[in-house]
Amino acid sequence: MADRNTDPWWRDAVVYQVYPRSFADADGDGEGDLRGVRSRLDHLADLGVDAVWLSPFYPSPMADGGYDVADYLDVDPRYGTLADFDALVADAADRGIRVIVDIVPNHCSSEHPWFREALAAAPGSPERDRFVFRDRPNNWRSNFGGPAWTRVPDGQWYLHLFDSRQPDWNWRNPDVVEMFEKVLRFWLDRGVAGFRIDVAAMLYKQEGLPDLPADHETAYLVPDGSPVPYEHQPELLELYRSWREILDSYPPETFPGRRGTVAEIWFDDAARARPYLAGDGLAQLFNFRLMPTPWAAPDFRAVIEDSHRLAAETGGSVPWVLGNHDVPRMVTRYGVDQALVRAPTPDVLLGRIDVDRDLGTRRARAAALMLLALPGAAYIYQGDELGLPEHLAIPGDARQDPMYERTGRAFIGRDGCRVPLPWSGDAAPYGFADRAVRTWLPQPGDWAELTAERQRAEPGSTLALYRAALAERRRNPALGDGDMAWLDLGPDVLAFARAPGFALVANLGTAPAALPAHERVLLASGPLDGPLLPPDTAVWLRTAPRSPNPPAVRAGEPR
Ligand code: NOJ
Numbered sequence: 001m002a003d004r005n006t007d008p009w010w011r012d013a014v015v016y017q018v019y020p021r022s023f024a025d026a027d028g029d030g031e032g033d034l035r036g037v038r039s040r041l042d043h044l045a046d047l048g049v050d051a052v053w054l055s056p057f058y059p060s061p062m063a064d065g066g067y068d069v070a071d072y073l074d075v076d077p078r079y080g081t082l083a084d085f086d087a088l089v090a091d092a093a094d095r096g097i098r099v100i101v102d103i104v105p106n107h108c109s110s111e112h113p114w115f116r117e118a119l120a121a122a123p124g125s126p127e128r129d130r131f132v133f134r135d136r137p138n139n140w141r142s143n144f145g146g147p148a149w150t151r152v153p154d155g156q157w158y159l160h161l162f163d164s165r166q167p168d169w170n171w172r173n174p175d176v177v178e179m180f181e182k183v184l185r186f187w188l189d190r191g192v193a194g195f196r197i198d199v200a201a202m203l204y205k206q207e208g209l210p211d212l213p214a215d216h217e218t219a220y221l222v223p224d225g226s227p228v229p230y231e232h233q234p235e236l237l238e239l240y241r242s243w244r245e246i247l248d249s250y251p252p253e254t255f256p257g258r259r260g261t262v263a264e265i266w267f268d269d270a271a272r273a274r275p276y277l278a279g280d281g282l283a284q285l286f287n288f289r290l291m292p293t294p295w296a297a298p299d300f301r302a303v304i305e306d307s308h309r310l311a312a313e314t315g316g317s318v319p320w321v322l323g324n325h326d327v328p329r330m331v332t333r334y335g336v337d338q339a340l341v342r343a344p345t346p347d348v349l350l351g352r353i354d355v356d357r358d359l360g361t362r363r364a365r366a367a368a369l370m371l372l373a374l375p376g377a378a379y380i381y382q383g384d385e386l387g388l389p390e391h392l393a394i395p396g397d398a399r400q401d402p403m404y405e406r407t408g409r410a411f412i413g414r415d416g417c418r419v420p421l422p423w424s425g426d427a428a429p430y431g432f433a434d435r436a437v438r439t440w441l442p443q444p445g446d447w448a449e450l451t452a453e454r455q456r457a458e459p460g461s462t463l464a465l466y467r468a469a470l471a472e473r474r475r476n477p478a479l480g481d482g483d484m485a486w487l488d489l490g491p492d493v494l495a496f497a498r499a500p501g502f503a504l505v506a507n508l509g510t511a512p513a514a515l516p517a518h519e520r521v522l523l524a525s526g527p528l529d530g531p532l533l534p535p536d537t538a539v540w541l542r543t544a545p546r547s548p549n550p551p552a553v554r555a556g557e558p559r
Helices: 034-039 041-047 082-094 113-120 174-189 235-248 270-278 297-314 338-342 357-373 402-406 452-456 462-475
Strands: 014-018 051-054 098-103 149-151 157-159 194-197 260-263 378-381 485-487 493-498 502-507 520-524 537-542 552-554
Touching: 034 041, 034 082, 041 082, 041 462, 082 098, 098 174, 174 235, 235 260, 235 270, 270 297, 297 493, 357 378, 357 462, 357 493, 357 502, 357 537, 452 462, 462 520
Parallel strands: 014 051, 014 378, 051 098, 098 194, 194 260
Antiparallel strands: 149 157, 485 493, 485 552, 493 502, 502 537, 520 537
16 A cells, blocks of 8 residues: 555656646637636546646746746736636646646746846856856857857857747856745645656756867757766756755645656666666656657667666656657657658758648557556647647748747747647637637647547547546556566567556557457557457557466567
C-alpha cells in the first residue's frame, strides 16, 4: 500500500497539456483564458486524465507565447485573475485532476521589472548582475535563430538563448535563486501538484562563457548530443535538490503524494539524462525521443528500449511524449513521406509538404495506443485526442512564433500546433468562443468533423479511442508503471507484453500481420482484417496471463 505522503503519483500518471491561449475562450476576445479551461474541465474528466499541465498564463508581452514572463506571481489579465486560477485548481480537484504549472527559470521577459532596472543601472551594477551582461559577446546563437546577444545603448551586451525579449537570468546571483524559491512557494501555496520546468538544462552557463566551435548549430530543438557550455552544468543537480526540499515541505492536501517536477530537457543520449534521474532532485524528465522517430518499427523499438532501460537503471521516471506545443502534430508527422522526417528539407521547414491526413490519422491513433501501453507516465498535448493535424497554411503575417522571423522565415515556426481547439459547430471559431470572434491564430476551414462535440457522438472517433484507452488503463493492472517484454512478431511489428495478461501489437509495415494468441481484443485503433492486423493499426490484447505466446524477450535483451 502506497504511503500517502510519499506516493510518487507521477510515475504512471497521464498528464494533459493545456496551452491556455488556445484551449477555450470564455470572455470572447479570441484568446483562451482560465475561465475557458474551467468551463471545459468535464472534457478532461471524461477523457480520464490524472493531471493537467498549464503552459504559462503569467503576465507577459507574449513575445514567445508567454514563455517571456514579466511577473511570475500573477495571471495575465488576458487569462483572468488569481481568483480564476484558484477556482480552476478547486474545480479540477473536484474532478480528481491535479494541476501542474509551468515555471520558466532560464529567462524572463525584457519587461520584467528587474530587467528594466538592469537596463537603467550602470555596467557592473548589482542590478545587471542578475542577468548576463558582458562588454563583448561570444559566438553563441539563439535557439530561435540569430545571435544570442543584444547590445544596449551604453555598449554592453546581454545574453538571451531565445528571443532578444527573453533575457537569461544569472543563476550564480543569489537574488535569482531566492526569487525562484518564492515563486515555487507562491504556487505551491495555491495548491499546485507540481511544476513543469522550462529549459531545465540551461540555467547555469559555464564560467567564462567559452565560445562554441564555429560551425555550431542550436542544441535545443534538434538535439545533437554534443555538450555545449550552456547545458548540463553541475550546479543544476544541487539546485533541483534544493527545489525538491521545498516541494517535500508541502504535505499532501487534496491529493495523496509528493509534489512533482517534470523537466524539459531534450536528450538524445541517455547518458545526458542519467545524472538528473539518478539524483534526488527532479521527479521526471520528459522523454521527447519518440516525436522525431519515423514510422518504422525498428526505430520505435530502439528508442523505447533505450528509454525504458534508462528508467529501469536509474529508478527515474521518463514520461512518454508524442506531441507538445513545440513540435508538429503527429497526424501530420506520420502523414508525410517518412524519409522527410529522417532528413527534413528546406521545404519541410516551410510547411510545403504533401500530407496524407487519413494515413497520418490512422498512424496517430495506433501511436496513441502504443503511448498509453508503454510502462510509466505519458503526456498528451491538447487536441491530439481529437486527432488534429498541424495547420500548415497560416498566412505569414498571421504567424506569431518568434522563430519565424528570427530564422529569416526559413522555418514557419510552431504556430501550426497552437491553433485554437475546435469544440463544436461547423465553422470557425468552432465553439472555441461562444460568439463569432477572430481567433488569435486562424483555424482551418475543414475542422468541422474534428470538433469534440462531433467526436463525442461517434463511437469510432479518435476522442472515443483515447477515452476508451484511458478507461482501460485505469482498470487494467498491467498498464501504467512497471516492466515490459518484447514479443518478436517480425521486423515491421512492434509488440510487447505487460503482465498480467496484456499485449500491445502495432503494425508499422505495409502488409497485414498475424496477431499472437490472445483471449480478446480489448481495443483496436482501426478495423481488423479478419484475424489479421492491417498496416498502420494497433491493438491492445488480453492474453493468457501465464503463457505469453510467442515467448517473450525482456526489454533491453538482444533479440
Ligand atoms: C520551451 C518551451 O516549450 C517553448 O515553447 C519556449 O519557446 C522555450 N522553452 C523558451 O522558453
